[in-house]
Amino acid sequence: MRHATAARQALPRRVRTQPPQTFLLAVRSRLHSTSSAWPDDDTRRDESGTTSTASRRPRRRTSYFDRRDYEEEVEEGGTNEQFRRYLRQPKPTPKFDGAYTVTNRVGKCLAFGCDERQTAEAARIIRKVARDWPRLQMGKSNALIDLRATWRARIDVKKKDETWEPETSWGIVPRPFPQPQIVESAVVKFLDHAMRTAPPDEQKKWLRTKKLQRKFWSVESHDIAHPLTAPLYFRSIQFLHAASQKRVRTSQNVIAFTRLYKIEEFDDERVRFYLRVMMWSLKTNKFLTEAEVAVIYKPLKGHGLNWLTRELTRLLDHSDPRVRKELDDLLHAVERLERETWDNPWAVEDFGSASPAQDPATDAQDTQSSWLQ
Incomplete structure (x- = not known):
């Protein structure tokens, strides 16, 4: 009791005369103000009372996988292990080859000369390239090559509107792509x-996210007391x-693969991930351009992030070994056609402008007769 009285007398007079409730609040406020480590003017005081202007340490965002409440023991190759590995090593974009790299080779084979079977094989290769070349090339990456996941659009110069050139007072200012809405x-x-291919439990989370997103869009222009927050x-x-x-x-016409x-960021407050949209020209049958889209997802109340971890892990890699084998078989067929048409005694080496190859003895007689003349 004597110590409490001494501590009370050590306080300023205006604090000692306050009622007990206000007194406790004042003491708490005083302790809070003296224990503040980072004042508003970006200065701090050390133990000796001197003021230093050391740079403020940024607040570290708590990673989703740093929280022990969500940690789980998983074996090598599990969901969280794959997720962590992909966070460290994003998969780069491979090199996409245009269809001309195959059609030019087949054209040379036809120019060298093909029999009936080889001509039919060349026609089969060209049909395969014209129909499936975009899908075979995108199979090199982890893109979704399912036609239900791709977006087809048409770039029509004759029907361009203000979205192409919003302001024409400076003429046409070139930009990387005339219609960015195709990417969205x-x-x-x-x-x-x-959402359509997710398991039942995760599909419910996707549906709820989509429902809230549509609700946010419908009330966006209304003046409401508590505005909604869009999940995406x-x-x-x-x-x-x-x-x-x-x-x-x-x-x-273009087709977009995503x-x-x-x-990049995955914690309890928000998730930031990047999608890459690769556009393929169906007119020239070759890669056109690629866009990177940053997507922010804000978790829904009561849903947590375990479901999103599983979904992002599922979406990390859609590469299909069967598609890679299909591309390898096609390229092997082209190589086989080249060997059959180039390495034969009757091949036309200058692509059709010369006469068929003759016997070496006949060539020697023709050369000798030309010198005698």
């Missing part, structure tokens, strides 16, 4: 396919390849 539509198609946001769209304007500003590239 491809991302939405990707999310629809993820598209933060940025960045085109990674500077395609020539002649290639992108031409009337053509893949999950990397997860």
Whole structure:
């Protein structure tokens, strides 16, 4: 009791005269103010009372996998192990070859000369390239190649509107792609396919997210007391390849393939992941350009993030070994056709402009007679 009285007398007079409840609040406020380590002016006091201007340490965001409440023991190759590994090593974009790399080789084979069987084989290869080449090339990556997950659109120069050139007072200011909305539509198609193919429990979470997203869109223009927060946001769209304007500003049909590239931020407050949309020109049958989209997801109350961990792990890799084998078989067929048409005694080496090859003895007689003349 004597110590409490001494401590009370040590306080300022204005604090000692306050009632007990106010007194306790004042003491708590005083202790809180003296224990503040980072004042508002970015200065701090050390133990000796001197003031230093050391830079403020940024607040560390708590990672989802740093929380012990959510940690679980998993064996090598489990869901969380795959997730962590992919966070460290995002899969880069492979090199996509245009259809001309195959059609030119087949054309040379036809120019060298083909019999009936070889001509039929060349026609089969060309049909395969014309029909399936975009799918076979995208099979090199982890993109979704299911036609239900792709987005098809048409770039029509004759029907361009203000979305192409919003302001024409400076003429046409070139940009990487004339219609960025194609990228957004491809991302939405990707999310629809993820929801449609998800397991029943995860599908319910996707449906609830979609429902809240639509509700946010419907009340966005209304003045309500408690505005809603959308679960999904598209933060940025960045085109990674500077395609020539002649290639992108031409009337053509395009098909967009989407893949999950990397997860940059994953905690209890929000999740930031990046999708890459690869656009393929169906007119020239070759890769057109690629865009990277940053997507922000804010977790729903009561749902947690375990379901999203499983879903993102499922969407990390959609590469199909059967598609890779299909591409390898096609390229092997081209090589076999080249060997059969080039390595034969009757091949036309200057692509059809010369006469068929003759016997070496006949060639020697012709050369000798030409010298005698």
